[in-house]
Amino acid sequence: MKRRTTTLLLCLVAAKASAVQVTLTDVERVANGRTALCVYTGHNITRTVEVPASQNCKAAMTFETKE
Numbered sequence: 001m002k003r004r005t006t007t008l009l010l011c012l013v014a015a016k017a018s019a020v021q022v023t024l025t026d027v028e029r030v031a032n033g034r035t036a037l038c039v040y041t042g043h044n045i046t047r048t049v050e051v052p053a054s055q056n057c058k059a060a061m062t063f064e065t066k067e
Contacts, residue, residue, distance in 0.1 A: 018066060019064045019065070019066055020064070020065055020066070021062050021063070021064055021065075022042070022043055022045060022062070022063055022064075022065055023060055023061070023062045023063075024040035024041060024042040024043070024045065024047060024060065024061055024062075024063065025040075025042065025059065025060040026040065026041045026042050027039065027040050027057045027058070027059065027060075027061075028041075029056070029057045031053060032050075032053075033053070034052070034053050035050050035051065035052060035053055036050070036051050036052070036053050036055070036057070037049070037050055037051075038050075038051055038057035038058070038061075040061050040063075045063070045065060047061070047063050049061065
């Protein structure tokens with residue numbers, strides 16, 4: 001039982017370690033009525049964040065990815 005638990009914990013640590021943080025700075029703001037979409041691209045990755053229309057997009061955002 002202890003061996004099985006240890007193996008499971010090692011698998012979970014390995015899965016978490018494979019996540020990579022990437023900071024995207026190429027941002028485009030798209031107005032969408034009462035909200036706006038901030039579309040961040042770079043490193044062959046695209047991420048979208050929805051913000052209130054009165055708020056500006058951040059110049060850079062950091063995302064976790066497995067890519």
